[in-house]
Amino acid sequence: MSAERTGEAAASGPALPRPMVAARDAFGQALVDLGAADPRVVVLDADLATSTKVSMFAAAYPDRFFEVGIAEQNMTSIAAGLATMGFVPFTSTFACFASKRATDQIRIGIAQPRLGVVITGAYSGLLAGKTGKTHQSVQDIAILRSMPEMTVIVPGDAVEVRAAVFAAAEYGAPIYLRLTRDPSPVVFGDDYDFRIGVAVTVREGADVTVMTTGLMLPRALEAADTLAAEGIQAHVLHVPTVKPLDVKAVVEAAERTGLVVTAEEHNVLGGLGGAVAEVLGEHRPTLMRRVGIRDTFGESAPNDQLLQKYGLTAHDVAQACRELTATRR
Amino acid sequence: MGSDVSHDEVARRLRRRTIDMLWRAQAGHPGGSLSAAEILTVLYFGAMRIDPTRPDWADRDRFVLSKGHAAPIYYATLAERGYFSPELLTTYDELDSMLQAHPFVGLPGIDTCSGSLGQGLSVGIGMALGARLKGSEARVFVLLGDGELQEGQVWEAAMAASSFGLDSLTAIVDANRLQLYGTVESIVSLEPLPDKWRAFGWNVLEVDGHDCAALAAALCAAAAPEITGRPTVIIAHTTKGKGVSFMENSVEWHSAAVTDELRERALAELVSGAAS
Numbered sequence: 001m002s003a004e005r006t007g008e009a010a011a012s013g014p015a016l017p018r019p020m021v022a023a024r025d026a027f028g029q030a031l032v033d034l035g036a037a038d039p040r041v042v043v044l045d046a047d048l049a050t051s052t053k054v055s056m057f058a059a060a061y062p063d064r065f066f067e068v069g070i071a072e073q074n075m076t077s078i079a080a081g082l083a084t085m086g087f088v089p090f091t092s093t094f095a096c097f098a099s100k101r102a103t104d105q106i107r108i109g110i111a112q113p114r115l116g117v118v119i120t121g122a123y124s125g126l127l128a129g130k131t132g133k134t135h136q137s138v139q140d141i142a143i144l145r146s147m148p149e150m151t152v153i154v155p156g157d158a159v160e161v162r163a164a165v166f167a168a169a170e171y172g173a174p175i176y177l178r179l180t181r182d183p184s185p186v187v188f189g190d191d192y193d194f195r196i197g198v199a200v201t202v203r204e205g206a207d208v209t210v211m212t213t214g215l216m217l218p219r220a221l222e223a224a225d226t227l228a229a230e231g232i233q234a235h236v237l238h239v240p241t242v243k244p245l246d247v248k249a250v251v252e253a254a255e256r257t258g259l260v261v262t263a264e265e266h267n268v269l270g271g272l273g274g275a276v277a278e279v280l281g282e283h284r285p286t287l288m289r290r291v292g293i294r295d296t297f298g299e300s301a302p303n304d305q306l307l308q309k310y311g312l313t314a315h316d317v318a319q320a321c322r323e324l325t326a327t328r329r
Numbered sequence: 330m331g332s333d334v335s336h337d338e339v340a341r342r343l344r345r346r347t348i349d350m351l352w353r354a355q356a357g358h359p360g361g362s363l364s365a366a367e368i369l370t371v372l373y374f375g376a377m378r379i380d381p382t383r384p385d386w387a388d389r390d391r392f393v394l395s396k397g398h399a400a401p402i403y404y405a406t407l408a409e410r411g412y413f414s415p416e417l418l419t420t421y422d423e424l425d426s427m428l429q430a431h432p433f434v435g436l437p438g439i440d441t442c443s444g445s446l447g448q449g450l451s452v453g454i455g456m457a458l459g460a461r462l463k464g465s466e467a468r469v470f471v472l473l474g475d476g477e478l479q480e481g482q483v484w485e486a487a488m489a490a491s492s493f494g495l496d497s498l499t500a501i502v503d504a505n506r507l508q509l510y511g512t513v514e515s516i517v518s519l520e521p522l523p524d525k526w527r528a529f530g531w532n533v534l535e536v537d538g539h540d541c542a543a544l545a546a547a548l549c550a551a552a553a554p555e556i557t558g559r560p561t562v563i564i565a566h567t568t569k570g571k572g573v574s575f576m577e578n579s580v581e582w583h584s585a586a587v588t589d590e591l592r593e594r595a596l597a598e599l600v601s602g603a604a605s
Contacts, residue, residue, distance in 0.1 A: 042462070066458060069492075074485035077448045081455020084391075084440045085463065089455075104445055105482075109452060112442040113434040 018185035018218065024122060026158035027179055028053030030165035031090065032060045038169055042082055044068060046075045046093045051129075052122040052179075054092045076102040079117045080109030088116055088169050094128070095121025095178060099140035103147075106174070111149040116172040118165075119144075124154075124178045125214065125265030126293070126310060132300030138293045141213075142270025144176040145243045151196060152243040154178040154264075154272075156217030157187040160240055163194035171196060178214060180265075182303060185218040199246035201253070205233035208259040208321045211250065213239045213272045216263035216291070222314035223321065232325055245275050247283070254286045259324040261289045263317050268292035287327060289320035336541035339374055339409065340366040341599050344572045346405035346418055348595045352587040354422035357430065360582045361474060362402035364505040364567040367539045369406040372470055372501075376548040381411040384437040388465045391456045393441055395449020396474035396503060397431040398584075404428050404436075412438035447480025449473065450500055454490050457498040468552065469498045476508030479517050484529065491530025494558040499551045500531075502562060503538060505569035509583045523564060532556045538565025573598055 035041050035057055042064045049055040049067070058065040066082075068075040072093050079089035091098065098121040110117045121140050128135045144150050153168065153175060155161040161179065168175045175196075187202065188194075202217070203224050212220045217238050224234040237253040239246065254260050260280065262273035273290030280286045293310050307313050343366045351357040373379070377390040394403050401421060408415040413436065420426035427436040431444025441452050453471035460467040477483065490498055504522070506513055513519060523533045534550060536543040544565065551561035569583070570576030573595040587595065 063462065066493075068485075068489055071482075071485040071489065073448075073482045074451045074454075074489055077451030077482070077486075078455040078458065078489070080441065081393075081452040081457075082459045083455070084452075085456055085459025086387075087459055087462070105448055105451075108442050108445045109448055 018187065020183035021158035021186050022183045023155065023158055023161045023180040024053045026161040027120070027165060028056035030162040031057040034165055034169055035061045035064065038088065040086065040088045041169055042066065042087045042089050044075045044079050044089055044091045046070055046072045046097070048093055048122065052092045052120070054090070072097045072101040073105050076105035076119070077109045080105070080113070080115055083110070083115035083117050088118070090118045090120055092120050092122065094135055095124035095137035095140045096135055099137065099143045099176070103143060107147060110174045111147050114149050114173055116174070118168045118175045118177055120177045120179055122179045123181045125180060126298045126306045126312070127180060127182050127265075127303045129181055130300050130302070133297040136298040138267045138298065139270070140176070140178060141242055141264070141266045141272070142274065145270065145275065149174055150243065151175045151241065152178070153196065153241050154214040155240055156212065156214055156238055157184060159186060159188040159190065159192050160194055163192065164240065167194060167196050180215055184215050187218055187221065194240065197241045197244050197246060199237050199239045199241070199249040201236070202238050203234065203236035205235035205257070207233045207257055208261060208325050209235045209237060209253045209257045210261045210263060210317060210321065211237045211239050211253065211272065211276055212263045213242055214265055216265060216312070216317070219312070219314045220263050220317050223317035226314065226318045227321055232321060234321055239272060242272050242275055245279055247279050250276055250279050251283045254280050254284050258286060260286050261291060261317060261320045261324060263291040265312055266292055267295055269295055287324060289324055291317050291320050336367070336370050336374060340370045340541070341572070343370060343402050343405045343409060345596055345599045346409070346415065347402045348573070348587060348592060348599065350401045350405065350418050350421040352589070352592040353419060355586040356422055357401050358398040358584045359573070359576055359587065360507065360569040360579065361396060361503065361505065362399045363571045363573060363576060364538070364569045365399050365402055365472065365503045366572065367541050367544055368472060368501055368503060368565055369402060371541050371544040371548065373406050373410045375545050377470065378468070381438065384412060388467050390467050391440055391453070391469045393449040393453045393456070393469070393471045394432055394443055395471050396446065396477055397444030399472070399503075400430060400432050403432060407436070407438040446474070446477040447482040450483055450486035450490070453498055453500070454486055454493065454495060457495040458493060460497060461495075467497065471498070471500045473500060473502050475502055475504040475506065475519060476513050476516075478502065478519050478522070487526065487529040487531065490560040495560045496557050498560040499548065500560065500562040502564045503567050504564050505567045507569040507578070507580055507583065509580070511580060526562045530559065532559045532561040533564065534561060535564045535566065538567035539571055
């Protein structure tokens, strides 16, 4: 449980082109490999298998794949029943539906009896394949973070997705695993040691701390490169487990620079920014900026335009860091 | 059958224990507990393949109380069957008790939480799918209220269960015709209920839900070879508050506290079996 572990090789080196891999592809392959290793693993789908890529598991293990049709509530409660029989169910649908249509089924069937079900939320954030505000998910972290007994994991790249899938199957308690649709930069090496509940330092710096979750990680690293050229050294702490929060790592990373920017592709209410503010408010009051969606729904548009309009680019992270460091001058 | 006499006596005992629990807690749901007495009796003292000394036995039959507010008589049944000491029933609804107002895992014999209506049939599907995947003979029984059938998820589950061909799954509807605010018929009608289940691909049986022999026969018929590939629903026609004259068919006794005087009256009736 330390913030000292550095997940990225050449942490402070110059920007390198990173290979791009879609989290959903990594997820689909990880499920297939997990399914080979662990016969307890079953997958439930609500008619989105080709989008979420659980179709790969369905092809490999048809007897352990349950297609329930367009019925997220039923799917979630069926998963609870399978968990009582000793299976490790992964439910699969979009994040917006998993976190809202089936909230009560998660609460009663999974969280209260503390069953080892992995609720996966695909297409999270704004980049939901030009489907707009009905299919974008800006609340799911907040909803599931407020659910007692729930662990919330938001991987930052394909390597972390794969590691989280394997770790989740062994966890034995409710997990919400937040996934994304489109290719994003691979940040971590294959030797990355992911652990549930542990935040990782991916870049050392003394001037301002950026805490990321999900795909804001590569955007924050890009921002850190830009800032370094301006003489601002950003410290980047990646927080894949938003709940339970790695309190020690968060407090230490805040103390290190005295300034904190949180970055998440989610509402600034109730997500990583909220979680960090709650902890720092009690342990180590720190001036903060929260980069995220400003309590609004999204819209359908190309990815780059969405990220720009809703303030989720590397530029937005860098600008928040500049604002904070300027308070010192 | 001689065993039916003893079933009737077990059901009366469950009712007495239920009245006592509700009187002690000054809370709970008498009506929907009392209507389910014979259903639970026949399940736990006949139909279900269970072993109270081994509540975690892998191949045991599963039971889901989807109408979780009938928890008092469910607890009484489990205690009567030997899952835990009847003395524990006195802790119903108390702080730190395992006997919560609605069923909670951890109490021997209970596999799932319930109480938010409409979810139990789906949980039962998961259990039945799990049993099939393991090659287990375990049957799964889910007890629903009739008012509960107004929840849309029940019908998602009904579609899925027949689609999955789950003949090991049996739903029992405690059709006592009342819900909290009035009659089911006057609030949102379910009729024609048997036709609805048939249209969803289920084998449908209707019985008098207070006739133990009829219930036992229906539960046996649900496992008959000729209905292979289809789940069965038993619509058990019951009387809400059954066995206590002043509670029978009374909306007021869906949820109400039992006073000292009414407890005495109720127990007197249940000793003699006057109202049954």
